[in-house]
Amino acid sequence: MNMTLDQIIKALDLKVLTQNKDFSAQMPTHGYVSDMLSCVMTGAKHQSIWVTLQAHNNIVAVACLLELAAVIITENAQPDEDTITKANEEGITLLSSPHNSFYITGKLWEMGLRDQ
């Protein structure tokens, strides 16, 4: 699995909600999907991509503590301005897709991303 965040964003046509960065320099190591924050805390690996339907501001705290590569928010759930501001402050990338978590996860798996 040698895929940059930039390639993932393009392949899945994700909308970047936070500041643009050099996504081609970031290489997510694993993937994780859950809407329960404690499960993410247990299961998501360092530098993972996290797929979730949650869009409230605590996803930033979780992503920050785990140092996740990016959060993909599915089904067009829209985080509020404060959440985006906080994500920018913490250097967390928030991405958005109209598709559901199942679709996004399936695509990421097809591209070669794994949970372990």
Place this chain on the structure above:
Amino acid sequence: MNTRDINFDKAPARFKGKVITDELAGSITRVEELAYILKISEVMTGEVKTLHPEHSMQDVLECMREHRISGVPIVDAKDQSLIGMVSTEDLIKCLADQDIQANLQKYMSSNLVTVNSFDHLTEALKLFAKTGVGRLPVLDEKGSLTGILTKGDVTYGLLRALQHDYQEEEVRRYRASHLFEDIESDRSSLILRYSIERYDFIHGGAASSKIKRALLRLGANPQLARRVGIGTYEAEMNLIIHTTHGGTIHAEIEPQQISVYVWDEGPGIEDVNQAMQPGFSTASEEIRELGFGAGMGLVNISRCADEMQLQSEAGKGTHLSIKFILKGEDVVGEGYTGKKGE
């Protein structure tokens, strides 16, 4: 001589006409901030090459070639006051006229836009944007020429300031990583205290993030800092979600161990053993919709920590103590910089 337009909008374009709220202030970049901090005198090129009005365009050509500059200020031979400026464009016009022997006054621009050395860089940035000129003569308090400012000077000045910021952070981090070395006692520790409000989801995770950052500054192994952050996060969210009046977090940092104490004054846990079961939760439907209440919080804490003690009495409150033991090079505040373990 100073034609600086004082009515020109004071703020960068994207903040134009907006009241700068806290939120907006948060989005101001460090570079924009620096433009308001740096003085033009700190960024400009001093010791300017100048010519006098009696010189010819031939002299201008040689001066530009010799010093590799693209504009020459013309000053009065007696009092050194700024009279005009000859730029490369003026020189090209002169060459097109095949008039190189002419006195420079024929081609000199005398309607000059200048800046003051004591003004902030942002003033110069506005003038560059407004006038489209490539260089600005800089005047001192007395109105005499003291330097020249090009866009290149601005870029270089900002980069130098950013580099300085970066070094300061490194120094701060280095100092913190040696904190305990220089303080003598039988047992030194650093205690970070945080008050957590009930239902304060907006700041949920703020205390744990701050503790994690403090540990990294103290030179902790990043993996350990992450572990402490995760354990503390779960405890912090428990205070927000499950207590009657919030609670308190104390993180005590010692070189060889980190102890996090979390307590509240109610409602207390009915059955601690049951609460420790994976998946058991008393969270309301509303809380679960936010993604909390998976019944994994306490389980996560015990998984992250080296020691965990949970005491609770229904109706009174809960005391949680979690400890992380640091060994070998993982000790914090004694000069190891935590480069390992990423």
